[in-house]
Amino acid sequence: MAVQADLELNLDKEQFLARFWQQKPLLIKQAVSHFKPPISRHELAGLALEDEVESRIIEHRDGEWLLQHGPFRTADYQRGNPWTLLVQAVDHHILEVAELRKLVDFIPQWRVDDVMVSYATDGGSVGPHYDNYDVFLLQGEGQRLWKTGQLCDETTPLLPHEDLRILSLFECETEYLLETGDILYLPPGVAHWGIAHGECTTFSIGFRAPRVNDMLSRFVDALLAGLEPDLFYRDARLESVTRAGEIRPRDLERVQAQVEAALDQARDSDWFGELVTEPRYVQTADDDDLAQARILLQTEGESVALSPEAKLAWQQNAEGIVVFANGESRRFSSTQMDMVIALCADWVLDEAALGAALGNEESRALLDYLLETGCIYVQ
Known part of the structure; x- marks a missing residue:
């Protein structure tokens, strides 16, 4: 899977890490030049109809915040009040959305969680709240007004609600109107409130932080x-x-x-x-599919690619490297480091690299391990 040639973050990364990461919000105007959202609001609505996709709708009606979980039906999108559709881990299902994670590849990959995509009608919102993780909010279609406020923690008062964590008091400090290609970075704990100006979509690149x-x-x-x-x-x-x-x-x-x-x-x-590469969603390898993939790898496969939902990391030690794949770990010699780095960096092993790997016994074992854990697939 190749990254779009024009998909680049317009940001001084070292300055950002020194001054803003986990410290304070940052608005990055035209962070992605000429950004073309990889999924439309109509495609997102269709994805939320599927059983295996985690989705929610939050509606503001008569002063109350209402939550409904998917999968949805088309009739669920016919509402008279402002509402927001949130679809989790869209990058697991749409390769072009997964590519958005490349925008933040200067941050350790094991810190990235997923890309959530939301669609909102005019005035749609999920209410004032705060998160315990970092997030880059990339504006897709339309415009969204973001308000940022006070720093929050577990003692911050919330409205009584079984499922939603809505702040009982929001102290607005700054407002940002995001247009297509703009990004708002938010560190953990900062109160924020997004309100759609007309119909809009937002791509939320979220990070995991283990407790x-x-x-x-x-x-x-x-x-x-x-x-x-x-x-x-x-x-x-x-x-x-x-x-x-x-x-x-x-x-x-x-x-x-x-x-x-x-x-x-x-x-x-x-x-x-093992902890930081544990997948959010349980992945069980089908024995027949795994057997077929092994045959394809040895016979007709031209390349292998990193699965969009894969959590892959590695660590070097005195004996070699430990490869972490979807919550599992296995040791290999340092001769396998280049192949693991290539997969983490490029998300693919081309025909030449794959051919070289298949000619090495330990490399074949590494590829088989990545197949077993669901981290790669054969093309």
């Missing part, structure tokens, strides 16, 4: 799996007790020292790569 408690849980699980089970607390040269029943500061110092010593034994960081 610290999830990272800690995975770290501890990995640590416990490799820790000697018969290792016990020790207190040689124990001081005599002077107050019955007391847990003394010196006891706690020993505990802390022994726990820290155990933590220092954790050298395997595979848990992190």
